[in-house]
Amino acid sequence: xxxxxxxxxxxxxxxxxxxxxxxRIWERTLRKAKIEVxxxxxxxxxPKLSFGLALSNGHESxxxxxxxxxxxxxxxxxxxxxxxxxxxxxxxxxGLEVQAIAAASRKDESLQQAVRSCTWRFDIDDLDISGAxxxxxxxxxxxxxxxxxxxxxxxxxxxxxxxxxxxxxxxATDHGVRLLAxxxxxPRALRPTEFLAVSDPPLxxxxxxxxxxxxxxxxxRVEPLSVNAxxxxxxxxxxxxxxxxxxVRTNGRACSNGPHQPGVS
Amino acid sequence: xxxxxxxxEVLLDQVQKPARYIGCEDGAVTPKHRPDKAAWxxxxxxxxxxxxxxxxxQILYEILNERPDAVAERxxxxxxxxxxxLRNNRLPxxxxxxxxxxxxxxxxxxxxxAELVYTNLLECLDLAGVPxxxxxxxxxxxLVIVGGHCTYxxxxxxxxxxxxVLGDGEEVVSEITEVVTGWKASGRTSREGxxxxxxxxxxxxxxxxxxxSYDGQTISGVESRWPxxxxxxxxxxxxxxxxxxxxxxxxxxxxxxxxDRLNVEVFRGCTRGCRFCQAGMITRPVRERPADQVRTMITxxxxxxxxxxxxxxxxxxxxxxxxxxxxxxxxNDADCGQVSVSLPSLRVDAFTVGIAAELQRARRTGLTFxxxxxxxxxxxxxxxxxxxxDLYSAVESAYSQGWRRMKLYFxxxxxxxxxxxxxxxxxxxxxxxxxxxTHQRSPxxxxxIGGFVPKPFTPFQWFGQNTxxxxxxxxxxxxxxxxxxxxxxxxxxxxxxxxxEGLMSRGDRRLxxxxxxxxxxxxxxxEWSEHFDISLWTEALERHGLSFEGYVYRHRTEDEIMxxxxxxxxxxxxxxxxxxxxxxxxxxxxxxxxxPCYDCGACTGYGIEHVVASAxxxxxxxxxxxxxxxxxxxxxxxxxxxx
Numbered sequence: 058x059x060x061x062x063x064x065x066x067x068x069x070x071x072x073x074x075x076x077x078x079x080x081r082i083w084e085r086t087l088r089k090a091k092i093e094v095x096x097x098x099x100x101x102x103x104p105k106l107s108f109g110l111a112l113s114n115g116h117e118s119x120x121x122x123x124x125x126x127x128x129x130x131x132x133x134x135x136x137x138x139x140x141x142x143x144x145x146x147x148x149x150x151x152g153l154e155v156q157a158i159a160a161a162s163r164k165d166e167s168l169q170q171a172v173r174s175c176t177w178r179f180d181i182d183d184l185d186i187s188g189a190x191x192x193x194x195x196x197x198x199x200x201x202x203x204x205x206x207x208x209x210x211x212x213x214x215x216x217x218x219x220x221x222x223x224x225x226x227x228x229a230t231d232h233g234v235r236l237l238a239x240x241x242x243x244p245r246a247l248r249p250t251e252f253l254a255v256s257d258p259p260l261x262x263x264x265x266x267x268x269x270x271x272x273x274x275x276x277x278r279v280e281p282l283s284v285n286a287x288x289x290x291x292x293x294x295x296x297x298x299x300x301x302x303x304x305v306r307t308n309g310r311a312c313s314n315g316p317h318q319p320g321v322s
Numbered sequence: 323x324x325x326x327x328x329x330x331e332v333l334l335d336q337v338q339k340p341a342r343y344i345g346c347e348d349g350a351v352t353p354k355h356r357p358d359k360a361a362w363x364x365x366x367x368x369x370x371x372x373x374x375x376x377x378x379x380q381i382l383y384e385i386l387n388e389r390p391d392a393v394a395e396r397x398x399x400x401x402x403x404x405x406x407x408l409r410n411n412r413l414p415x416x417x418x419x420x421x422x423x424x425x426x427x428x429x430x431x432x433x434x435x436a437e438l439v440y441t442n443l444l445e446c447l448d449l450a451g452v453p454x455x456x457x458x459x460x461x462x463x464x465l466v467i468v469g470g471h472c473t474y475x476x477x478x479x480x481x482x483x484x485x486x487v488l489g490d491g492e493e494v495v496s497e498i499t500e501v502v503t504g505w506k507a508s509g510r511t512s513r514e515g516x517x518x519x520x521x522x523x524x525x526x527x528x529x530x531x532x533x534x535s536y537d538g539q540t541i542s543g544v545e546s547r548w549p550x551x552x553x554x555x556x557x558x559x560x561x562x563x564x565x566x567x568x569x570x571x572x573x574x575x576x577x578x579x580x581x582d583r584l585n586v587e588v589f590r591g592c593t594r595g596c597r598f599c600q601a602g603m604i605t606r607p608v609r610e611r612p613a614d615q616v617r618t619m620i621t622x623x624x625x626x627x628x629x630x631x632x633x634x635x636x637x638x639x640x641x642x643x644x645x646x647x648x649x650x651x652x653x654n655d656a657d658c659g660q661v662s663v664s665l666p667s668l669r670v671d672a673f674t675v676g677i678a679a680e681l682q683r684a685r686r687t688g689l690t691f692x693x694x695x696x697x698x699x700x701x702x703x704x705x706x707x708x709x710x711x712d713l714y715s716a717v718e719s720a721y722s723q724g725w726r727r728m729k730l731y732f733x734x735x736x737x738x739x740x741x742x743x744x745x746x747x748x749x750x751x752x753x754x755x756x757x758x759x760t761h762q763r764s765p766x767x768x769x770x771i772g773g774f775v776p777k778p779f780t781p782f783q784w785f786g787q788n789t790x791x792x793x794x795x796x797x798x799x800x801x802x803x804x805x806x807x808x809x810x811x812x813x814x815x816x817x818x819x820x821x822x823e824g825l826m827s828r829g830d831r832r833l834x835x836x837x838x839x840x841x842x843x844x845x846x847x848x849e850w851s852e853h854f855d856i857s858l859w860t861e862a863l864e865r866h867g868l869s870f871e872g873y874v875y876r877h878r879t880e881d882e883i884m885x886x887x888x889x890x891x892x893x894x895x896x897x898x899x900x901x902x903x904x905x906x907x908x909x910x911x912x913x914x915x916x917x918p919c920y921d922c923g924a925c926t927g928y929g930i931e932h933v934v935a936s937a938x939x940x941x942x943x944x945x946x947x948x949x950x951x952x953x954x955x956x957x958x959x960x961x962x963x964x965x
Contacts, residue, residue, distance in 0.1 A: 073340040078577045085628030088659060115335050263332055
C-alpha cells in the first residue's frame with residue numbers, strides 16, 4: 058500500500074462545513090474520482106484516511122492536510138501524483154482544492170504530533186492600524202498571559218503567551234485591519250478564537266484563514282508539504298502574501314461561486 | 323436584487339450548523355433570473371437536514387430549471403437560532419442557491435409532507451416579509467402555493483395559501499409557470515385575476531374560490547364562487563414514470579442529512595389497500611419505472627455522486643417486478659464499487675431469502691418491517707393481510723442471512739382494537755427474538771409504536787381517533803410489557819403530538835386562527851419534541867371555541883360533508899365507505915394489481931391504469947391474501963437454509 062500526503066485549501070462558503078463533513082466529502086470524492094483506497098478490516102470497512110489538525114467551523118485555510126492509503130503498492134511517481142491531483146480536483150466540491158500531493162512514509166510521525174505551530178491570518182473588524190499595533194505590542198511585551206479554563210471539570214491555569222510565537226500587523230482593510238500570527242500547537246493547539254479573546258473585549262474577526270502549518274526538521278521549520286514542490290519554507294511575510302495571491306488567482310475555481318475571496322479585493 | 327450572502331456570512335458564527343445555510347450542493351444550480359421568467363422558491367418548511375433529501379422538491383427543482391421560462395431555487399426553515407439572528411438583523415428568509423431574498427420570487431412553493439409543519443409555513447412567510455394571510459397580500463407579493471400529501475385536506479391552512487396542488491407535480495408546475503409568466507407580462511395587476519387563472523388549471527385548488535358554510539360542528543355546504551373553479555378539484559397523476567427519470571442530478575449536500583444516500587424511485591402508488599394508509603390511497607394506480615431505467619439511474623447516480631449506498635424507494639419496494647434482479651445487478655456491478663442497497667418500507671410477505679441474500683452481499687444495513695398490527699384479527703381490519711407465517715419467514719430469512727437486529731413498526735389506536743390486539747405486538751416481537759436465537763447469539767428487536775391518525779381519502783376517515791389518554795394508556799401498556807424482555811426495545815411517538823396531527827389531518831377552515839395563535843405564541847418546529855407544546859394548541863382551541871372532541875375524537879357519519887369533499891383523489895366515496903364497513907366486519911380485500919378491478923375510481927376516473935411489468939405477484943409469502951401463495955414464481959423454500 059502506498060501512502061500519500063495531500064495538501065488542500067478550504068475557501069469560501071464551504072468553510073462553514075465541519076471537520077466531520079469534510080471527511081465525508083473526501084470519502085465520496087475518492088469514490089467519484091475512482092481512486093482505489095485501502096479499506097479497514099471488519100464489519101463495516103472504512104477507507105483508510107487520516108486527517109491532520111482540525112480546522113474550526115467557519116475558518117478558511119490554505120494548508121489542510123490529509124493522508125490516504127492507496128490500495129495499489131506502486132511507488133508514486135511525480136506524474137502519478139499529478140494525475141491523482143487532477144482527478145481529485147475534478148471531483149472535489151467548489152471551495153476545496155488539492156494544492157500538492159506527494160508520497161509519505163508510514164514511519165512518519167502523525168501530522169497531529171509533528172506539527173508544532175500554524176500561521177493564521179485574521180481580518181479584524183473595527184480596529185485601525187495604530188490600535189492594532191498597540192495591542193500587538195502589549196501582547197508581545199507581556200511576560201505571561203494567564204487564563205483559567207475548565208477542563209474535565211477542573212480549573213486549569215494556562216499561560217498563553219508562550220503559544221503566541223509572533224504577531225504582525227499587515228495592512229488596513231475595508232472593515233479594519235489584517236494581522237498575521239503564528240500560534241503554537243503543542244502540547245495543545247491554541248485556537249484562533251482563544252487568541253482573539255486575549256483582547257478584552259475579544260477582537261471580532263470577519264475572516265480567519267490558516268496560511269501554513271509548520272513542523273521541525275532538525276532545527277529547521279518546514280511545512281509538511283510545500284506548494285510548488287519547492288523545498289524551502291516561506292521565509293518572510295512578503296513571501297506569504299505573494300504566494301497566496303498567486304494561489305487564489307490560479308485557483309480561481311475555488312471561488313467561482315461568489316464566496317469570499319481571501320487575498321483578493 | 324443582490325445576494326444577501328455578504329450580510330449573512332458574518333452572522334453564521336452565531337448559529338448552530340451553519341452549513342445548513344450555504345447551499346453549494348453537488349447538483350445545485352445558479353439560475354439566471356429574468357423578468358420574463360417565473361421565479362419559484364421551493365421551500366421545505368423543516369430543517370435543511372430533513373428537507374434537502376426530499377425527492378419531490380428535487381424533481382420540481384430540475385424540471386423548472388430545465389424550462390426556458392422558469393427558474394427555481396430552494397429554501398428550508400431556518401432553525402430557531404437562525405430565525406432570531408435574521409430578525410435581529412432585519413434580514414429576510416433567503417434561497418440557499420444564490421442567497422436571494424424570498425420575497426423577490428414570484429412563487430413561494432411549499433412542500434407539505436406532515437401536518438405538524440403548518441406553523442413553520444407561517445414562520446417562513448413571516449420571515450420572508452410576506453403577509454401570512456392570503457387576503458392581505460398585494461399584487462407585488464409572491465403567490466403562495468403548497469403541494470405534497472397534506473394538500474388533500476388543505477382546509478386548516480386555507481387562510482394562508484393562495485393555491486394548493488393535488489397529486490403529482492411533474493406536469494402541473496409547467497402549467498402554473500405559464501400562468502405566472504402571463505401574469506408578470508401583464509404587469510402583475512390583479513391578484514384575483516391570477517388566482518382565477520390558477521383555479522382553472524386541473525389539479526389546482528384555490529381556497530378563496532370556495533365558500534364554506536357550517537351547521538354547528540359540521541359543514542353544511544361548499545360552493546364555488548368563480549366560474550373558473552370546478553365544483554370538485556381532481557388530483558393530477560402522471561401516467562408513466564418512464565417519462566420522468568428525475569432527479570437526474572440528485573443533490574449531494576456538503577453536510578450530513580437524513581437519508582444521506584442515492585435515492586431512486588422504483589414505482590409510485592400502491593394497491594395493497596391498507597386501510598389506514600393515506601399514501602396508498604391517494605397515489606394510485608401503481609406506476610413502475612422500467613427496470614432498465616432503474617438500473618441506469620442507479621449506475622449513473624452512484625458514479626456522479628460518490629455515494630456508496632442506494633435506496634430503492636416506493637411505498638412497498640419488495641413488490642417491484644424483478645426486484646431481486648435489480649438488487650443483484652447493483653451489488654454485482656463493478657462500476658458501482660462496494661455498494662449497499664437499502665429497501666425502505668419492506669412488506670414482510672414479499673421479503674424472501676433471495677432478497678435477503680442479495681442485500682447482505684454488500685454492507686448490511688438495518689432491516690425494518692412494518693406488520694402494523696400484532697394480531698391477525700387486527701390486520702384483517704386494516705387490510706394488511708400478512709400472516710404470522712409471512713412475518714416469521716421474513717424474520718427467519720433475515721436472521722439466517724446474518725442480520726442480528728431488526729425494527730418492527732406498529733400502529734396503536736386502530737379501529738376496534740382491544741388490549742389483546744395491542745399486547746399481541748409484544749408477543750410478536752418476543753417470538754422474533756426467539757427465532758433469532760437459533761441463528762444469532764444476541765438478536766434484538768426494536769418495536770416502534772405510532773399512534774393511529776385517521777386520514778382523509780382513506781376508509782378510516784370516518785373513525786373517531788383514540789383520545790390522547792387512551793393512546794397513552796395503550797403505549798404504557800406496551801412499554802410495561804416490553805420491560806419484561808431485555809432483547810426487545812420500544813420507541814414510541816408522543817401521543818399529544820398524535821392528537822394535534824389528527825386535528826390538522828381532518829380539520830376545516832376554522833382551524834386557521836388556531837394555527838396562527840400557536841405560531842404567534844412561538845410554536846414552531848412542532849414535529850420536534852423539544853419544541854412541541856400541547857398547551858399552545860389546547861389554549862388556542864379553547865380561545866376559538868373549538869375542541870379536539872369536535873375534530874378528532876368523534877365518529878363521523880356517512881352523510882356528513884367532509885371538509886375535503888370538494889377535492890378528489892379519484893377514489894369513489896362509496897368505495898371508501900364499503901371498505902370502512904368491511905373493515906369493521908374484518909373482511910379483507912386483495913391487491914387489485916393481480917386481481918380484477920374493484921373500481922375504486924383512481925384508474926377509471928382518469929382513464930389511466932397500472933403500469934406493472936409482472937402479471938403475477940412476486941414470489942413468496944401470502945401476498946396480501948393471508949393464504950399461502952400459489953401465484954407468481956416458485957415460492958422460496960426455506961427448508962435447509964438453517965445454518
